[in-house]
Amino acid sequence: MxxxxxxxxxxxxxxxxxxxxxxxxxxxxxxxxxxxFKSLEETAAGSPQFLPKDFTTSNYGEILKNDDFTRALINSFGIAMIATVLSVVFATPAAYAIARLEFKGKRLVLSMAPAIAMFPVVSLVGPLFDMWRTFGLFNTWPGLIIPYMTFTLPLAIWTLSAFFREIPWEMEQAAQVDGATSWQAFHKVIVPLAAPGVFTAAILTFFFARNEFVLTISLTSTTSSRTVPAQMSFFVGPDPFNPPYAQLATASVIVTIPVIIIVLLFQRKIVAGLTSGAVKG
CATH class of the missing domain: 1.20.5 (Single alpha-helices involved in coiled-coils or other helix-helix interfaces)
Structure with missing residues (x-):
């Protein structure tokens, strides 16, 4: 008992x-x-209750009609997607080489990848600002994509190298015995087997690039290339001492909905990629 x-x-x-x-x-x-779902008047009055007194959806209509915000949404998706695709394309063969080949400095390269990804972004803003102004990349998509890859590419390499180590070496050898070249074995055998890991690396790098704030607020000056995190900082309203909290919350909800949908749709592949790369090594 x-x-x-x-x-x-x-x-x-x-x-x-x-x-x-x-x-x-x-x-x-x-x-x-x-x-x-609260009105601007209710939030301006310092409404302390959890549920809104007067339920309204006008904030969503106003945000979606805001040309600067919709432009920022396009910029965020486009810049993050391009940076993700380039990072995954370059990281896949690099991670495969790290996992399969033996060369001097291999451990150093693999250990430096997460260190570079975690490097303080603030220390890069000053030099990048001067360089981009000189090269004509300031306030452009390439001016954000290139520095985004400084942390998305190492992250993708580190994630994929752990996954490639879990693929049996015999799979590639069997393909070569059947007459496939090294490139054909990699392209037709290894890459399809590594699809969950590649997808996981793409999701992680996309979220990192999409949520970045310091670079986009420092390397842009107009809405032509400004992303959502930076654009939301310009939602100040007519009164600087009373920001439009309802609109800020509405923008946050709209930005978060696609992330939730992506995670719910592809959660199995994300979990499979993370767990497969963490079994050994």
Whole structure:
């Protein structure tokens, strides 16, 4: 009886933890969603209640009609997608070489990849600002794509190299025995097997590039290439001491919806890529 009582207490504690943790994590998200349905007058008055007094969807209509915001959405998706595609294309053969070949400095290259990805972006802003102004890349898509690749490319290499190590070497040797060249074995055998890892690397790099703020706020001056994180900082409203919190919350919800959809649609591939690359090594 005592053992059953202890097991019952342990289960109740586990269930309390399982409920408390999601509630604690999702509470800010729920507050932002609730705030997006409040009127500007209600938020300006410092409304403390969770649910809006007067439920309204006018904020969504105003945000979607804002040309600067829609342009920022296009910029965010386009710049992040191009940086992701280039990073994955260059990282795939590089990660394969690191996983399969033996050369001097291999461990140094692999250990430097995450270090470069985590390098403080603020220290690059000053030199990049002067260089981009000189080369004519300031306030352009390439002016953001190139520095974005400084952290998306190492991240993709580090993720893919761990995944390529899990693919049996015999698969490639069997293809070569059947008459395939090294490139054909890599292209037709290894890359399809590494598809979950490639997809995982693409998702991670896309989210990193899409959420970047420091570079885009420093290397742009107009909405022609400014992305959403930077554009949202210009939502100041007519009163600088009372920002339009409802519009900021609405923009945050609109920006977050595509991320949630992508994760829900491809969560199995993301989990498969992460777990497959973390089994060994």
């Amino acid at each position: 005592r053992a059953d009582g202890r097991q019952g207490k342990d289960r109740s504690r586990h269930w309390i933890g399982f409920i408390a943790i999601p509630v604690w994590c999702l509470l800010p998200v729920a507050w932002i969603v609730s705030l997006s």
